[in-house]
Amino acid sequence: MPDPIAIVGAVVLALVVSGAVAGIAGRFGRVASDLGRIVAVGAGFYLGCGWLGIVPRWSIREDMDRLLSLVMPAVLIVEVVEALPGRPRWLVRMGRLVVAGLGAPVLLRGSVYLSTSWTPTFAVLVFVAIGAVEAMEWSLVTQRGTDFSLSIAMAIIIGAASLSNALSGYLGAGEAGMVLSASVLGGSVARSRSIGVAIVGLASLLTIGHFFGGLSADHAATLAAAPMLAWATGLSRLPATARGVLRVALVAAVAAGVVADAGRRFVEAGGLAVAAGAEGP
Numbered sequence: 001m002p003d004p005i006a007i008v009g010a011v012v013l014a015l016v017v018s019g020a021v022a023g024i025a026g027r028f029g030r031v032a033s034d035l036g037r038i039v040a041v042g043a044g045f046y047l048g049c050g051w052l053g054i055v056p057r058w059s060i061r062e063d064m065d066r067l068l069s070l071v072m073p074a075v076l077i078v079e080v081v082e083a084l085p086g087r088p089r090w091l092v093r094m095g096r097l098v099v100a101g102l103g104a105p106v107l108l109r110g111s112v113y114l115s116t117s118w119t120p121t122f123a124v125l126v127f128v129a130i131g132a133v134e135a136m137e138w139s140l141v142t143q144r145g146t147d148f149s150l151s152i153a154m155a156i157i158i159g160a161a162s163l164s165n166a167l168s169g170y171l172g173a174g175e176a177g178m179v180l181s182a183s184v185l186g187g188s189v190a191r192s193r194s195i196g197v198a199i200v201g202l203a204s205l206l207t208i209g210h211f212f213g214g215l216s217a218d219h220a221a222t223l224a225a226a227p228m229l230a231w232a233t234g235l236s237r238l239p240a241t242a243r244g245v246l247r248v249a250l251v252a253a254v255a256a257g258v259v260a261d262a263g264r265r266f267v268e269a270g271g272l273a274v275a276a277g278a279e280g281p
Contacts (some may be wrong), residue, residue: 012190015186017044021039025037050104063111103204103207137199140231151184151187160256161209164262170209178203200225222254226255233247
């Protein structure tokens with residue numbers, strides 16, 4: 001059963017750590033500031049997960065192990081490389097493509113989907129689709145710079161994915177997602193370069209929630225598309241403040257709708273969907 005006090009403690013810890021580290025880093029030069037803000041989100045995420053006992057096991061047998069040990073470190077490394085002065089742009093693009101393209105295959109490695117359920121061709125199609133959407137959002141959303149409203153919007157989307165995962169049968173993914181949402185939100189106080197981490201983290205949570213938990217395809221698809229809504233509002237000619245408010249409001253409305261529907265389905269199922277961890281393939 002979930003421990004509400006422990007979850008709140010982990011969320012607060014992640015929020016405070018990421019906000020404090022990002023705020024301190026913002027007082028230094030641009031490069032140190034950018035690097036520090038990336039570290040802030042990573043530190044908040046891993047410390048918050050550690051508070052809940054969600055730690056990487058080096059046997060790396062399950063999806064959460066692969067998320068913590070492989071996927072999140074990979075995206076943090078790519079973000080760090082991007083923040084370095086003089087780095088080749090092709091290297092950053094290549095890093096993004098590798099992380100986006102290999103994220104789903106890594107998370108689903110050893111599952112029944114790859115061993116018996118899917119044909120190789122179908123598996124490739126699924127992975128290409130997930131990777132393409134993730135890479136496109138990573139590229140387009142980051143073009144909007146480090147506007148703090150983007151980080152807030154991404155934190156809301158990740159929070160909705162986390163609650164939906166918990167309500168759909170995967171509490172572990174829900175808890176980790178709440179910590180990530182708090183970390184991204186904390187980093188936003190200093191306009192943190194955390195969008196790439198947020199995009200990859202969101203895609204990972206939706207992938208494991210759908211394939212290993214009970215997250216429905218319609219909820220996963222809606223939340224996966226939500227970052228594009230955050231991006232699209234940046235195309236308007238509204239003043240910056242109004243644009244930011246509109247972005248957060250629209251994303252919050254979509255997120256609230258998904259969580260409300262997930263809650264309705266949870267109640268209709270008798271409240272028995274929540275599990276202590278992945279019980280899927």
